[in-house]
Amino acid sequence: MFKKFIRKSRIKSPWLLHYDCSSCNGCDIEVLACLTPVYDIERFGIINVGNPFHADILLVTGTVNLRNRKVLVNLFDQMPNPKVVVAIGSCALSGGIFRETYNVLGGVDKVIPVDVYVPGCPAKPEAIIDGVVMGLDKFMDEKAEEKSHAGRGDSRQS
Numbered sequence: 558m559f560k561k562f563i564r565k566s567r568i569k570s571p572w573l574l575h576y577d578c579s580s581c582n583g584c585d586i587e588v589l590a591c592l593t594p595v596y597d598i599e600r601f602g603i604i605n606v607g608n609p610f611h612a613d614i615l616l617v618t619g620t621v622n623l624r625n626r627k628v629l630v631n632l633f634d635q636m637p638n639p640k641v642v643v644a645i646g647s648c649a650l651s652g653g654i655f656r657e658t659y660n661v662l663g664g665v666d667k668v669i670p671v672d673v674y675v676p677g678c679p680a681k682p683e684a685i686i687d688g689v690v691m692g693l694d695k696f697m698d699e700k701a702e703e704k705s706h707a708g709r710g711d712s713r714q715s
């Protein structure tokens with residue numbers, strides 16, 4: 558019963574954590590635009606938080622490189638299960654225009670599991686909001702919750 562209550566709360570009011578791996582800031586500005594009065598995601602109960610222990614959904618922009626990989630994995634591990642990861646923009650999906658750079662590992666899914674991919678350079682605010690809503694499906698799936706409690710995913714192996 559308590560689990561059901563938590564699950565419903567997460568669906569009704571998911572809390573987001575945004576981490577910029579190493580973007581050009583184009584996608585970050587679009588994430589911030591979602592918080593402004595124009596898009597106003599708070600009216601849907603979606604709140605931006607700064608603490609991974611409080612977050613349900615991790616929004617990641619930019620490319621993963623040798624320096625930020627560990628930070629990304631730590632943030633992911635600190636979030637409670639079940640958690641959703643949304644990769645935003647071409648850089649987060651594949652490395653984008655920085656793909657061939659000497660220290661770039663590629664997209665976010667090279668180090669942590671990604672649930673939703675939002676393409677674009679930059680990704681549009683409407684698409685980012687859609688991505689967050691798509692991610693909520695994971696909280697509706699009770700079996701996914703049990704699975705995520707059983708294991709921590711593959712982040713530790715990276």
Ligand code: SF4
Nearest residue numbers: 580583646647648678
């Ligand atoms: S996808 Fe485009 S806009 Fe977004 S961080 Fe990469 S280069 Fe910048």
